[in-house]
Amino acid sequence: MRPQLVIVGAGPRATGLLERIAANAPELYAGSGLDIHLVDPHPPGGGRIWRQEQSPLLWMNSHAEDVTMFTDETVTMAGPVREGPTLHEWAGLDGSTFADRRLQGRYLRHVYERALAELPGGITVHHHARRALRVSGPREGRQQVWLEDRPRPLLADLVILALGHLDAELDAEQAALAAHARAHGLVHLPPDFTADSDLSALRPGEPVLVRGFGLAFVDLMVLLTEGRGGRYEDGTYLSSGQEPVLYVGSRRGVPYHSKIGYGWTGDRPPLPRFLGPPEIEALLARPDRLDFRRDVWPLVEKELGFAHYHRLFTAHAGRTAMAWADFEEKYAAADDPAELRALIAAAVPDPADRLDLAALDHPLDGVRHTSHEAFQESLRGYVEADLNRRHDPSHSADLGVFLGLLSVYGQLVRLGNTGPRWHGFFSYLASGPPGPRLRQMLALSRAGLLRFVGADMTVSAENGVFRAASPTVPGFSVEARALVEARLPEPAVGRARDSLLRELHADGAAETPDGLLRTDPADGRILDGAGRPHPRRFALGPFTDARTPGAFTRPRTGGAAFRQNDATARAVLAFLSTTPVKELAR
Numbered sequence: 001m002r003p004q005l006v007i008v009g010a011g012p013r014a015t016g017l018l019e020r021i022a023a024n025a026p027e028l029y030a031g032s033g034l035d036i037h038l039v040d041p042h043p044p045g046g047g048r049i050w051r052q053e054q055s056p057l058l059w060m061n062s063h064a065e066d067v068t069m070f071t072d073e074t075v076t077m078a079g080p081v082r083e084g085p086t087l088h089e090w091a092g093l094d095g096s097t098f099a100d101r102r103l104q105g106r107y108l109r110h111v112y113e114r115a116l117a118e119l120p121g122g123i124t125v126h127h128h129a130r131r132a133l134r135v136s137g138p139r140e141g142r143q144q145v146w147l148e149d150r151p152r153p154l155l156a157d158l159v160i161l162a163l164g165h166l167d168a169e170l171d172a173e174q175a176a177l178a179a180h181a182r183a184h185g186l187v188h189l190p191p192d193f194t195a196d197s198d199l200s201a202l203r204p205g206e207p208v209l210v211r212g213f214g215l216a217f218v219d220l221m222v223l224l225t226e227g228r229g230g231r232y233e234d235g236t237y238l239s240s241g242q243e244p245v246l247y248v249g250s251r252r253g254v255p256y257h258s259k260i261g262y263g264w265t266g267d268r269p270p271l272p273r274f275l276g277p278p279e280i281e282a283l284l285a286r287p288d289r290l291d292f293r294r295d296v297w298p299l300v301e302k303e304l305g306f307a308h309y310h311r312l313f314t315a316h317a318g319r320t321a322m323a324w325a326d327f328e329e330k331y332a333a334a335d336d337p338a339e340l341r342a343l344i345a346a347a348v349p350d351p352a353d354r355l356d357l358a359a360l361d362h363p364l365d366g367v368r369h370t371s372h373e374a375f376q377e378s379l380r381g382y383v384e385a386d387l388n389r390r391h392d393p394s395h396s397a398d399l400g401v402f403l404g405l406l407s408v409y410g411q412l413v414r415l416g417n418t419g420p421r422w423h424g425f426f427s428y429l430a431s432g433p434p435g436p437r438l439r440q441m442l443a444l445s446r447a448g449l450l451r452f453v454g455a456d457m458t459v460s461a462e463n464g465v466f467r468a469a470s471p472t473v474p475g476f477s478v479e480a481r482a483l484v485e486a487r488l489p490e491p492a493v494g495r496a497r498d499s500l501l502r503e504l505h506a507d508g509a510a511e512t513p514d515g516l517l518r519t520d521p522a523d524g525r526i527l528d529g530a531g532r533p534h535p536r537r538f539a540l541g542p543f544t545d546a547r548t549p550g551a552f553t554r555p556r557t558g559g560a561a562f563r564q565n566d567a568t569a570r571a572v573l574a575f576l577s578t579t580p581v582k583e584l585a586r
Contacts, residue, residue, distance in 0.1 A: 002033040003576045006145045006154050008132045008500065009162035010040035011047020012551045013541050015112045016069055016561065017162060018125070020569035022118040023071075024079045028573040033122040037154055039132045039147060045112035046105030047164060049551070054195045057222050058101045061215055061259065061433050064088035065095030066554045067104070069111040074558040077566035084114070086555055096261075098434045128154070134503040135159055135537065143536055157579075158572055160524075161539040164551075165193065167497040168489035177483065180461035187482035188466075191489040194219035202482055204228075204242045209468045209478070211459055212486030213250040218433045220486050221246065225444060237443040246450050247478050248486075249457030249470050253364045254382060255441060256432030260399050261391035269310040269400055271407040274332075275303040280414050292419050300408050300422075301357060305340075306331065307404030308355040312348065312397040322347040355401065361425060364455035364472055372451075372476045379452045380445055383438055391435060403557075405430045409549045410560040414521050417512035417545035420490075426549060451478075459483060491543040493517050501543070509534075516545040523571035524564060535575075538568055 007014050018036070042048045060067065070084030071077070087107050088095045116125055130147040137143035137156075144153035170178060174190050181188035187201045187208075194216050202208050202224060210217060226232075229240030279299055283290060290296060309331065313324035320327070327347050334340040348354050359365075363382065369375040389395050405426055412418050444450035454472025461467075469477040492515025493505045505511065510518040510527045517539050518527040524540050525533035541547065546564060553559030 002035050003031055003157050004035050004037065004142075004155055005158050005160070005572060005576065006037045006039060006132075006143070006156035007160045007162055008039045008135075008145070009047065009164055009541070010038040010042065010044040010112075010127065011049060011162070011164045012045075012069070012108055013164060013561070013565075014038060014040070014047070014160075014162040015045055015108055015115065016565045017160065017540065017569060019069065019082065019111060019115040019118075020079060020562075020565045021123075021573065022115045022120075023082045024566070024569050024573055025120050025123060027080070028570060029120070029123075029577045031122075031577050034124070034576060036123065036125045037128060037145075037156070038125060039128045039130060039145065039154070041129050041131055043109070043129075044127050045109035047108075049164060049193065049195075050101055050105040050108055052102050052105050054101060055223060055227060056100050056102055057226050058195060058219055059098045059434060059437075060101060060104055061098070061218075061431065062550075062552065062554075063095060063259070064091065064093045064097045064099045067099075067107075067552045068555045069108070069552065071559075071562050071566075072556055074556050075562045075566070076558060077563050079566040079570055082118075084111070098436070132500050134500050137536070139535060141536075157536065157576060159537050160568065160572070161500070161526075161537070162541055163498065163501070163539075163543060164541055165488055166491050166501065166543050167192070168492060169495045169497055171490075171495065174485070177459070177461055177466070180466075181483070184464040185481075186464075186466065189482075189484045191216075191485045191487050193488060194223065194486070197484075199223055199227075202244045202484070204244060206244050206482065207478060207480040208244045208246050208482040208484060209453075209459060209466050209480045210246050210248040210484045210486050211250065211457060211468075213248055213252065213255050214427065214487065215256065215431070215433060216488060217248060217255070217486040218437050220484060221441065221444065221450070222437075225440075225449065232440060232443055235439065235443055237440070237447040237449070239447060239449065243449050244482070245448070246444075247453050247468060247480065248450065249453030249455070249468060251456060252362060252428070253452070253455030253457065253470060253472055254379065255438060256428050257360075258387050258390040258432055258435045258438050260402060261435050262393045262396070262399070264396075264399060264403075265393075266315055269307040269403060271303070271307060271404060272411060273303060273306045275299040275408055275411050277411070280411055283415060290415070292422065296412070296415070296418065300412075303408055304357065304401055304404040305344075305355050307400040307407070308397045309344075309348070309400075311400030312353055315396055316353075316394065319350060319353050320347055321349055353397065355397070360429065362455070367455075367472060369473050372473050375454060375473050376445060376452055380442055383442055387435055387438055402430050406549065406554065406557050410558060410563075413546055413548055413560045413564070416518070416521060417514060417516055420514055423547070431550060453478065490514075491516060491547075493543060496543070504537075512545050516547070517543055519544045519546050521546055522567065524568040525571075538572070540564060540568060 064087040067087040071081045133146045143156040146153045228242035454470025457470045465479045466483040493511045520533040524538045526537045548561040
C-alpha cells in the first residue's frame with residue numbers, strides 16, 4: 001500500500017524533477033515510504049537524446065560553463081536551493097569547451113545518481129527499460145500505466161509525463177513527398193533526431209537537398225563529412241571521397257547565428273524591465289484571445305531593445321551621443337514606434353550599433369542574386385561577418401540581447417502557447433551552433449560539398465526527382481534523388497507516434513492550435529477541453545504549452561525549467577503526503 005509515482009521518461013527533464021523531489025521531500029513528504037517508477041527504454045540520466053551510443057563527433061551547442069542541472073539563488077521557487085557543479089566543473093574542462101554529447105550524458109548520469117543518493121530513506125526508485133503505451137484510470141483514483149511486453153500495468157497514484165522530443169507521423173506534405181520517393185526509388189528522410197537517422201542511402205558525390213539550416217543540419221553535416229572520414233586542416237576540408245553534395249536552404253536561408261565567443265563583464269541589464277510579472281499578469285487577465293504579434297511582440301521588442309542599449313551605453317559609451325539616464329527615461333516613455341526610432345537615431349550615430357530585429361530575423365528579405373555562384377560568395381561573406389561579430393567583445397550589446405532573450409522566454413512560459421515563431425526566433429538568435437561549426441561550413445562551401453540554395457526554399461516532387469528553388473537566386477533550381485528534412489518533428493500531440501500521447505489526446509486532453517499539450521502553468525497538471533486540471537496526471541517538456549528554451553539552463557539565469565520542476569515536485573509530494581493511503585488506492 002505504499003504510494004506509487006510513475007514518471008514516463010528518464011532523460012534530463014525527469015532527472016531534474018527527481019533532483020527537486022529529493023530537495024523538497026524532507027520538508028513536504030511525511031509518508032512511510034514511496035516508490036518512484038521511471039519508465040524509459042534508455043538509461044536514466046541521458047535518456048534517448050544524450051545516450052552514450054552515439055557518434056563522438058556530435059557536440060553540445062553550449063559552452064561547458066553554460067550548462068548546469070542545479071539550482072541557484074536566481075531561481076524563483078518555493079523549494080530549497082541545492083547547488084551543484086556545472087558541466088565544466090564536474091568534468092574538469094575549460095569553460096569555453098563545446099563538450100561532446102556522450103560526455104554530457106555522463107554528467108547527467110552523475111546528476112541522476114546524486115539525486116538518488118539524496119532521496120530520504122524509504123523513497124525507492126525503480127527503472128523499467130520499456131516503453132509506456134498508455135495511461136488509463138479514473139480522474140479521482142489510481143492510474144494504470146501499461147508498458148510494452150508486460151501483461152499487467154504499473155499502478156500509479158500520480159503520473160508525470162517527461163517524454164522529451166517526440167517522433168511524429170508524417171503531415172500531408174511529408175506523406176506526399178514520401179509517396180513520391182517510394183514510387184520513383186528516391187530517398188526521403190523526414191524530420192527526425194539526426195543521430196537516429198539512417199544516412200547510408202545518401203550516396204557519395206550525389207546531390208542531396210536539405211531543408212532546414214539549424215542545429216539538426218549541423219549534425220547532418222558532421223555525420224556526412226567527418227563521419228565519413230573527411231577532416232579539416234588549417235581551415236581547409238580534406239575530402240574522403242565518400243561525401244554527398246549538400247544543397248541547403250530554409251525559410252531564412254541562412255544558418256543560425258554563431259554562439260557568442262566571449263564572456264560577460266560589468267553590470268548586467270536589470271531585467272525584466274518592460275516584460276515582467278506585471279505585464280504577464282495584465283496579458284493573462286485580458287478577456288480576449290491573445291494575438292502574439294499584436295499583444296506580446298511589442299513588449300518583447302522593447303525588452304530586447306532595452307537589454308541591447310543598456311549594454312551599449314554602459315560598456316561602449318563612446319559610440320553613443322546621449323547620457324544613459326536621459327536615454328533610458330525617453331526610451332521608457334516612447335510608445336510610438338516612429339518616436340522610438342527617432343530617439344535611437346539621435347542617440348546611436350552608427351546604424352551598426354542599432355538593434356534591428358526584423359533585419360536580424362530575415363537577412364535575405366528582398367535580396368536577389370544574378371547567379372548561384374554569386375550567392376555562394378555572398379553567403380560566405382555573411383557567415384564570416386557573423387563569426388567576426390559574435391567573437392568581438394566590442395559588439396557585446398549582442399550579449400545583452402542574449403540575456404534579454406533568456407529573460408523574455410522565462411516570462412513567456414507563464415503565458416502558455418505563444419506559437420512556433422517565437423521559439424524559432426529565440427533558437428535562431430540565442431541557440432545557434434558553436435563558432436567552429438560555422439567555420440567548417442565555410443570550408444565545406446569552398447570545397448564545393450555544401451551549396452546554399454537561399455531563403456523561402458521550395459521543394460517540389462515532379463518528373464521522378466525532387467527539385468529545390470529559392471527567390472534569392474531567380475531562375476536557379478537544383479534536382480536531386482534525395483531529400484532530407486533537417487529538423488526535429490513538430491511536437492504535435494495529435495500526430496505523435498507515441499501511443500501514450502495519442503491515447504491521452506483521444507481521451508480528451510486539451511491541445512493548443514499548434515498541437516501542444518495544454519497544462520496548468522501553476523504545477524504542470526494536464527488540462528482537459530474544459531480547462532480542468534487532471535488531479536493525477538502531469539506533463540513537463542517540449543511537447544507541452546509550457547516548454548522552456550532548452551534541455552539545460554545557463555547558471556544564474558533563473559531557469560524556467562527549474563521553477564517548473566520545483567512546482568511539480570512540490571505539488572506531487574504534497575498530494576502524496578496529505579492524501580490517505582486508502583484514498584490513494586481507490
